[in-house]
Amino acid sequence: MGRQGRSPVMKDVARLAGVSHITVSRVVNQAPNVHPVTRERVIAAMIELGYRPNLAARALVTRRSHTLGVIAVKGTLFGPASTLLSIEQAARARGYYLSIVSVDDVTPGVLQEALERLAKQGVEGLVVMAPRRHAIESLAQMPPGLPVVTVEGGGAPGTGAVLVDQAGGAAAATRHLVELGHRRVVHLAGPSDWLEAEARQEGWRATCREAGLPTPRPLRGDWSPRSGYRAARRLLGRLEKVTAVFAANDQMALGALRAFAEAGVRVPEDVSVVGFDDIPEAEFLHPPLTTVRQDFAAVGQCCVALLTHAVEQADGHAETVVVPAQLLVRSSTAPPRPAGVPGWRG
Amino acid sequence: MGRQGRSPVMKDVARLAGVSHITVSRVVNQAPNVHPVTRERVIAAMIELGYRPNLAARALVTRRSHTLGVIAVKGTLFGPASTLLSIEQAARARGYYLSIVSVDDVTPGVLQEALERLAKQGVEGLVVMAPRRHAIESLAQMPPGLPVVTVEGGGAPGTGAVLVDQAGGAAAATRHLVELGHRRVVHLAGPSDWLEAEARQEGWRATCREAGLPTPRPLRGDWSPRSGYRAARRLLGRLEKVTAVFAANDQMALGALRAFAEAGVRVPEDVSVVGFDDIPEAEFLHPPLTTVRQDFAAVGQCCVALLTHAVEQADGHAETVVVPAQLLVRSSTAPPRPAGVPGWRG
DNA sequence: CCCAGGATTGTTAACGTGAACATGCTGTTG
DNA sequence: CAACAGCATGTTCACGTTAACAATCCTGGG
Numbered sequence: 100m101g102r103q104g105r106s107p108v109m110k111d112v113a114r115l116a117g118v119s120h121i122t123v124s125r126v127v128n129q130a131p132n133v134h135p136v137t138r139e140r141v142i143a144a145m146i147e148l149g150y151r152p153n154l155a156a157r158a159l160v161t162r163r164s165h166t167l168g169v170i171a172v173k174g175t176l177f178g179p180a181s182t183l184l185s186i187e188q189a190a191r192a193r194g195y196y197l198s199i200v201s202v203d204d205v206t207p208g209v210l211q212e213a214l215e216r217l218a219k220q221g222v223e224g225l226v227v228m229a230p231r232r233h234a235i236e237s238l239a240q241m242p243p244g245l246p247v248v249t250v251e252g253g254g255a256p257g258t259g260a261v262l263v264d265q266a267g268g269a270a271a272a273t274r275h276l277v278e279l280g281h282r283r284v285v286h287l288a289g290p291s292d293w294l295e296a297e298a299r300q301e302g303w304r305a306t307c308r309e310a311g312l313p314t315p316r317p318l319r320g321d322w323s324p325r326s327g328y329r330a331a332r333r334l335l336g337r338l339e340k341v342t343a344v345f346a347a348n349d350q351m352a353l354g355a356l357r358a359f360a361e362a363g364v365r366v367p368e369d370v371s372v373v374g375f376d377d378i379p380e381a382e383f384l385h386p387p388l389t390t391v392r393q394d395f396a397a398v399g400q401c402c403v404a405l406l407t408h409a410v411e412q413a414d415g416h417a418e419t420v421v422v423p424a425q426l427l428v429r430s431s432t433a434p435p436r437p438a439g440v441p442g443w444r445g
Numbered sequence: 446m447g448r449q450g451r452s453p454v455m456k457d458v459a460r461l462a463g464v465s466h467i468t469v470s471r472v473v474n475q476a477p478n479v480h481p482v483t484r485e486r487v488i489a490a491m492i493e494l495g496y497r498p499n500l501a502a503r504a505l506v507t508r509r510s511h512t513l514g515v516i517a518v519k520g521t522l523f524g525p526a527s528t529l530l531s532i533e534q535a536a537r538a539r540g541y542y543l544s545i546v547s548v549d550d551v552t553p554g555v556l557q558e559a560l561e562r563l564a565k566q567g568v569e570g571l572v573v574m575a576p577r578r579h580a581i582e583s584l585a586q587m588p589p590g591l592p593v594v595t596v597e598g599g600g601a602p603g604t605g606a607v608l609v610d611q612a613g614g615a616a617a618a619t620r621h622l623v624e625l626g627h628r629r630v631v632h633l634a635g636p637s638d639w640l641e642a643e644a645r646q647e648g649w650r651a652t653c654r655e656a657g658l659p660t661p662r663p664l665r666g667d668w669s670p671r672s673g674y675r676a677a678r679r680l681l682g683r684l685e686k687v688t689a690v691f692a693a694n695d696q697m698a699l700g701a702l703r704a705f706a707e708a709g710v711r712v713p714e715d716v717s718v719v720g721f722d723d724i725p726e727a728e729f730l731h732p733p734l735t736t737v738r739q740d741f742a743a744v745g746q747c748c749v750a751l752l753t754h755a756v757e758q759a760d761g762h763a764e765t766v767v768v769p770a771q772l773l774v775r776s777s778t779a780p781p782r783p784a785g786v787p788g789w790r791g
Numbered sequence: 792c793c794c795a796g797g798a799t800t801g802t803t804a805a806c807g808t809g810a811a812c813a814t815g816c817t818g819t820t821g
Numbered sequence: 822c823a824a825c826a827g828c829a830t831g832t833t834c835a836c837g838t839t840a841a842c843a844a845t846c847c848t849g850g851g
Binding site for chain 2: 152155156158159180187188191197215216219220323324325350356360378379382383384385387
């Protein structure tokens with residue numbers, strides 16, 4: 100019967116069930132006021148024909164795409180990847196589809212392009228995982244009326260925000276080192292235009308100040324193990340004073356561990372190292388890395404919760420949610436070697 | 446001009462440019478036979494109004510969604526995450542949108558649900574990244590006529606396939622150990638229902654056989670560092686005979702390194718270790734890990750190339766592409782200690 | 792000057808769905 | 822018995838776009 104090859108539509112189901120297409124629509128959308136017997140007949144017809152509603156047609160007439168957009172920086176960093184997956188699952192659970200654009204770098208031009216693409220698709224809300232200062236700035240010229248949630252974005256005006264308590268986590272890590280007795284904690288910082296890097300640095304600085312400790316100029320890395328390796332090598336000459344390193348992420352901490360191992364510096368006997376992220380590898384490094392865990396699953400879920408709320412209520416009050424971070428003490432930290440003891444050169 | 450608030454549509458652009466909406470359509474779709482002057486006027490009007498074509502309407506009338514679906518197993522494994530990102534970029538470059546469903550596990554039911562969701566969205570092609578045997582099997586009942594490409598799927602009938610030369614990579618790794626002089630190479634295998642795990646095991650086994658070496662029963666892990674750690678601990682009692690370990694991925698190799706370090710076994714002096722994947726951390730482990738690199742970017746690109754070809758040509762001959770793997774020799778491998786030398790117990 | 796024929800533009804009708812309104816039917820109540 | 826409420830179902834139209842066909846305009850050769 101007609102339409103050979105093409106997938107069945109409401110009219111086909113309606114004909115088979117002996118009703119009008121609008122009744123089929125009502126069954127599909129679970130509207131009330133459909134006689135149970137009719138509903139059964141329609142459902143049977145849908146199953147028999149293998150009917151699937153056409154989302155494009157529905158989106159056209161309802162002006163709702165039920166799609167959320169995500170802009171993510173490319174890169175295989177553990178955090179973003181984890182967050183992305185949990186966003187997908189949370190969105191699905193709430194009946195939303197997801198459209199993802201990954202960008203190499205967050206220049207205003209690239210961001211504009213990504214926005215263009217998502218706008219075309221008619222996304223109803225947007226998650227921006229581009230935690231860099233200038234990215235947040237160029238977010239100001241977003242299409243107005245589109246709900247936006249930033250991840251680690253520090254809350255651009257008018258947007259919701261989900262952020263991990265980076266400063267708190269960094270403070271906990273630093274305090275741990277201070278309490279072990281370290282008097283000079285060097286920070287191996289992330290790129291300066293990343294808001295997370297800045298917050299972690301700030302947490303470290305504040306804690307050192309409170310404890311009356313110096314805050315030596317941080318070494319700067321780019322999150323990669325290689326940059327951590329390089330930074331730690333530059334540190335080797337200063338190891339008589341420096342007894343602890345707080346790295347802004349686990350990969351840089353890993354690079355630092357490598358540099359220390361090559362130089363014969365023992366961790367944690369000669370120098371303590373703390374990371375940030377708790378990557379799956381952290382527990383099995385040499386030595387197992389003391390680090391700060393971020394609950395990326397919670398971050399993703401909060402994003403979607405905030406965004407769907409904004410989409411559906413449209414009351415537009417931009418909330419900010421802070422997810423706590425948790426210090427995990429493993430074996431890369433210990434009290435400093437007593438003064439005067441030969442230490443790593445011995 | 447009505448429609449206050451609502452975004453402009455073709456009719457609005459047409460009115461402003463003083464043409465009919467179909468001319469606007471022609472300009473948008475770059476059809477020939479539009480007078481340059483008219484085209485300019487239309488483009489100017491589009492820019493002035495900030496016009497964006499409505500993809501839902503287009504999809505409805507053309508019966509083309511320009512969307513590809515991806516089914517991926519959840520997990521933050523390095524390989525899948527990398528592949529996913531490169532698939533997204535490749536799809537975008539070819540003008541396709543992407544819809545991703547991540548599934549916790551690949552049971553037939555979950556797979557069916559994911560398929561349902563993607564079918565509703567009208568995807569024109571499907572990438573399945575679920576390299577487990579029973580997943581491939583339940584792929585047999587896929588909607589016919591939908592082009593499918595599997596990643597590491599071993600080529601279910603009628604589907605395209607992209608796979609890394611796992612066996613070749615494993616053989617290269619094993620050969621490297623054999624050439625160093627190792628006579629007993631133990632394999633730390635991945636889960637038995639993963640096709641990649643099986644292929645790597647097969648590469649190892651074949652190479653040992655060819656070299657006339659024994660193929661001791663592999664130890665089984667689940668890709669996690671923890672499982673590698675446990676497996677290596679079980680190995681500790683046999684280290685007088687075993688001088689080399691080939692792990693099926695870097696994370697398990699990492700766990701093994703940890704277990705050896707704790708037991709005072711030196712790598713590579715007492716035992717050599719090889720991994721697989723070349724995760725970003727591999728180069729900076731202790732010691733830097735000899736491993737096999739997979740070109741995940743190439744995998745993603747091949748997927749999309751195969752799939753878009755199948756979508757657009759519909760000649761339906763399912764191709765298989767094999768991406769080579771490359772051995773990277775670092776510092777976790779060395780010749781075995783000479784027989785009779787005390788070794789790790791000394 | 793007239794007409795063929797290509798270039799350019801317009802008219803109309805789908806595409807599959809849901810909203811708004813209309814209709815008929817049943818049973819209840821004054 | 823009539824009016825009416827309330828449920829079940831149907832009719833018509835609109836959503837924004839493209840396809841198919843129709844109409845118009847110009848250009849140049851006879």
